[in-house]
Amino acid sequence: xxxxxxxxxxxxxxxxxxxxxxxxxxxxxxxxxxxxxxxxxxxxxxxxxxxxxxxxxxxxxxxxxxxxxxxxxxxxxxxxxxxxxxxxxxxxxxxxxxxxxxxxxxxxxxxxxxxxxxxxxxxxxxxxxxxxxxxxxxxxxxxxxxxxxxxxxxxxxxxxxxxxxxxxxxxxxxxxxxxxxxxxxx
Numbered sequence: 001x002x003x004x005x006x007x008x009x010x011x012x013x014x015x016x017x018x019x020x021x022x023x024x025x026x027x028x029x030x031x032x033x034x035x036x037x038x039x040x041x042x043x044x045x046x047x048x049x050x051x052x053x054x055x056x057x058x059x060x061x062x063x064x065x066x067x068x069x070x071x072x073x074x075x076x077x078x079x080x081x082x083x084x085x086x087x088x089x090x091x092x093x094x095x096x097x098x099x100x101x102x103x104x105x106x107x108x109x110x111x112x113x114x115x116x117x118x119x120x121x122x123x124x125x126x127x128x129x130x131x132x133x134x135x136x137x138x139x140x141x142x143x144x145x146x147x148x149x150x151x152x153x154x155x156x157x158x159x160x161x162x163x164x165x166x167x168x169x170x171x172x173x174x175x176x177x178x179x180x181x182x183x184x185x186x
Contacts, residue, residue, distance in 0.1 A: 039129045046126055050144045052137050053111055055119040055127035060112035069140040070126055071110050072118050080106060082120045082136040093118055104135055152176055 046052040053068040067073065069081055075092050077083050085104035094105040110117040119127060121134035133141070145151075155174040164170045176184050 039125070042133075043125050043129060046133065046137060046141070050137070050140045052126050052140060055110050055124060056112055057109040057114070057127070058112065059114075063112045065111035065113060065117050070120055070124070070134075070137050072106075073116055075106065075118070080118075082139075085120065085135055085139075153178075 047054075051068060053066065053071045055070060065071065065073070067081075072080055074080050077086065077092065080086065082104055086106070090105055092106045093108040104120045105122075106118045107120065107122055108115060108118055110119040120136040121127075123131045124134035124137055125131050126133070126137055132138075153175040156172070157170075162170070174186065176186055178184065
């Protein structure tokens with residue numbers, strides 16, 4: 001991470017490169033007194049670490065939107081990446097701010113577009129600094145951690161895919177990593 005002393009808040013990170021070649025760019029964040037430094041750094045880390053995109057709504061000419069864990073152009077519920085977070089009967093897209101604010105939905109106005117692109121929450125650190133990450137973005141960070149560091153010391157049976165064709169019980173056990181500061185209950 002590169003920290004820059006500048007009066008203007010901002011940062012940069014993520015994937016990108018010439019000719020469509022994916023190059024992971026470093027996290028750059030300003031040291032600015034108007035916003036907590038950790039807020040910008042956490043936002044930029046979401047790009048770098050979990051491939052999250054900006055959920056900003058103001059126009060940015062030339063920006064090409066892309067499907068991401070926290071952004072989609074899909075409106076069919078079974079194609080929305082965060083559909084497990086959306087309550088049954090939720091209107092698509094959600095238009096009312098007061099209804100859309102508290103739970104994951106399909107919120108239009110995303111990736112610098114007024115129409116055609118959707119984000120999961122009205123307020124999220126990937127859209128507004130000063131807010132926490134929404135459930136969908138937080139889950140993506142956890143998934144990324146689990147892809148890079150297994151959270152278990154062991155499990156049985158020792159297979160990653162198991163199909164049972166019987167009504168008999170199948171034993172399953174796991175041993176989670178044990179934190180130094182507390183016990184875990186599974």
